[in-house]
Amino acid sequence: MNDKKADIFNCGKVLFSSKGFKDTNVSDITKMAGIGVGTFYNYYSSKEKLFMEIFLEENVKLKKSIMESLDLNEEPLKTVKELMLLNVNGMNSNPILREWYNRDVFSKLEQHYREENGIKHVDFLYHSFLELIKKWQMEGKMRDDIDCELIMAIFTALINIDTHKEEIGIQYFPQILDYLAEFVMKGLTDDQK
Template sequence: MKDTRKDIFDCGKELFSLNGFKDTNVSDITKAAGIGTGTFYNYYSSKEDLFMTIFMEENEKLKKDILESINPDEDPLILVKELMSLNLKGMNSNPILKEWYNKDVFSKIEQHFREKKGLEQVNFMYNSFSEIIKKWQTEGKMRNDIDSETIMAIFTAIVTVETHKEEIGLQHFPQIIDYLTEFTLKGLTS
């Protein structure tokens, strides 16, 4: 039995990966899936809707892989730098996730990310990391005069800086993230 939704998803993922968001259109996807344009809209409301479904799945997969690869007992500075590095490498090596950094596409992706409650979909990572922060606070490895939610918001702010790397200067960007992480952690662990 043909699974049209999966066919659309798979064809869309392949085309977005090859051509990017901007250079892929619904007719390309429907042609690859062997369906009519009307059929596409029975499953997805727009190209953006399909892309975000794919983006969310890829993002969730990346975050789960990262969580499985880390050692939560590691020193906070080393662990957070590793998390940031793995996330950045994962985002940049996946053509779907890399679109997050595409200036021409970012506002559309961000809007759909918020509408689809994207952060809620990766709450497992934030909840897991929040537990690590609480553990560090209990062990005296991290300041406990700042609640763990605020600390998570600080880390989110560092990650969000990635969307401004061109404004910051590409030649400085990797070092900027590294320094921001280091300086922030030194302030949180002293």
């Protein structure tokens, strides 16, 4: 029985990667998986639900890969800049994760997922970075008068700026993100000169 769910998941991943979310429908997935449409709904309530499950798995893989590649003994500014660069490159190179930038699609998906699963299940960050922030605070490398959850929200805001690069000015975007990361980190590390 779990094999059918895995087949649906894997076929959905292949089709979402090659055709995108909008151009993939449930019948495409079931045809590729060799099952009936009704069987799909035994495992997933909607195409959106399947996509979000795939998206979250891909996002976790990317974040884990990023955390494993970082030198966590580097200074916070260098670490955060590297993390942001790796995140943007990883999001852009993965067709599933790239749907994040299609705000028309993704805002609807996110809203649908929140309604079905609650806000706690839409956590695109990862706890190991939160632990790193706590470590930096204990070592005096980062301000400890700001709650680590609020610092995570600041980093989330920085990452979300990427979805507005056309409005900001795409010709300035990479430099803006880099400078904003630097300014934020200097403010968080009391390294204001």
